[in-house]
Amino acid sequence: MKKLVAKGAASLAILSLSALPVLAQDAEAAPAVTPEVAYIFNTLLFLIGGFLVMWMAAGFAMLEAGLVRSKNVSMQCLKNISLYSIAGLMFWITGYNLMYTGVDGGFMGSFGPYSFDPVGGDALDTGYSTASDWFFQMVFVATAASIVSGTLAERIKLWPFLIFTVVLTGFIYPIAGSWQWGAGWLSEMGFSDFAGSTLVHSVGGWAALAGAIILGARKGKYGTDGAVHPMPGSSMPLATLGTFILWLGWFGFNGASQLAMGSIGDVTDISRIFANTNMAAAAGVVAAVILTQVMYKKVDVTMALNGALAGLVSITAEPLAPSVWQAVFIGAIGGVIVVFTVPLLDKLKIDDVVGAIPVHLIAGIWGTLIVPLSNDGASYGTQIVGIVSYGVFTLVASGIVWFILKAAMGIRVSEEEEALGLDKVEIGVEAYPEFGTGSQRM
DSSP states (O other), X not given: OHHHHHHXXXXXXXXXXXXSOOOGGGGGGSOOOOHHHHHHHHXXXXXXHHHHHHHHXXXXXXXXXXXXXXXXXXXXXXXXXXXXXXXXXXXXXXXXXXXXXXXXXXXXXXXSOOOOOOTTOOXXXXXXXXXXXXXXXXXXXXXHHHHHHHHTTTTBOHHHHHHHHHHIIIIIHHXXXXXXXXXXXXXXXXXXXXXOIIIIIIHHHHHHHHHHHHHOOOTTSBOTTSOBOOOOOSOHHHHHHHHHHHHHHHHHHHHGGGOOOSSHHHHXXXXXXXXXXXXXXXXXXXXXXXXXXXXXXXXXXXXXXXXXXXXXXXXXXXSSSSOHHHHHHHHHHHHHHHHHHHHHHHHTTOOOTTOHIIIIIIHHHHHHHTGGGTOTTOOHHHHHHHHHHHHHHHHHXXXXXXXXXXXXXXXXXXXXXXXXXXXXXXXXXXXXXXXXXXXXXX
16 A cells, blocks of 8 residues: 555656646756656656567568568568567577677677566666666667568578577677677767667668578569569558558657657657658658659659658668758658669669668668768768678678578578468468469469
């Protein structure tokens, strides 16, 4: 009963404080909140941001389900719920400590599982609950793995993909992340990546690129004469729903990366991040729509969807500092990148089913490179060093893992299995059984 009364009294106190009007001219005179209140609000930010980023897993699942052919939809759903679960386990087993514990300006942290605060913990020196921080960082890991899932869809075996996910989420991503967010060597150099255009999106994109090159294109995608054969996805409504879910989740991705909500300045900055994030995404859509109309005389809905995502990825490296016009410019270039890079990959015969490499890798590079435009604390030279370092490390590490998996167990289904669809041959549960092996059988 005493605990309930105490909690009730504390809640009323917080509510009464929050109900007091604070005028802009009085902001500097407003009293600072207590460490206890700051701890609560910081923890709440991590949790709400984590919930939103976790919801992005549903966005990736629906986007991929809509952009693959109907005979492979169940496989994409299974891969996405599996990779999220693997990411959670691996980031606890060793990923968090590798990324954040004992990096000290070096190249990685320590191995071993992460320990949360004890029950009823009140360690105010951290400024937030350690479990909330772990949760928020964990959901980012799953995002990187989802990028790989979409690129390699429709021809990769399930178990090699899941094994690669174990390595990516438990080792490759955390080691790379430690260089910047874990106070590693790139952080010491002054590299800047606010919410992960490179740390999350380009890392996932490089891993996907390595897999796509080693795995090869889908059967029938490219003709011997150089022709590109379109393979339309199963559901544009699903793909659109997935894009809107990702757009919503991105407010947690970028906004909660402020990492503090215990002051008026922090809350103001979070709001600014939300606005810039939304403007960049909108600009990416508009740029992609206009450009496809000019180039192809028709508007491609998949380009519009990926334009939104490219705008979001582009602004992720620095969503706070840009003015509105700068955010619009950064996002619009992201949309342009998608329109030009998708056909470029086809010319190179790199089969990216959902367009993840243009969206996450190329737009991620752009977003990271342009940070000094609005952030005086960053330099183009240091940004380039970071981009190249992440690219080389992830491409080489991922390539080694893919080659080992290919030699040890094979990573690609047979031509017959690919023609039948992975739902039927690997899952046993077809997403659309009334259509047999799918309406887009190739």
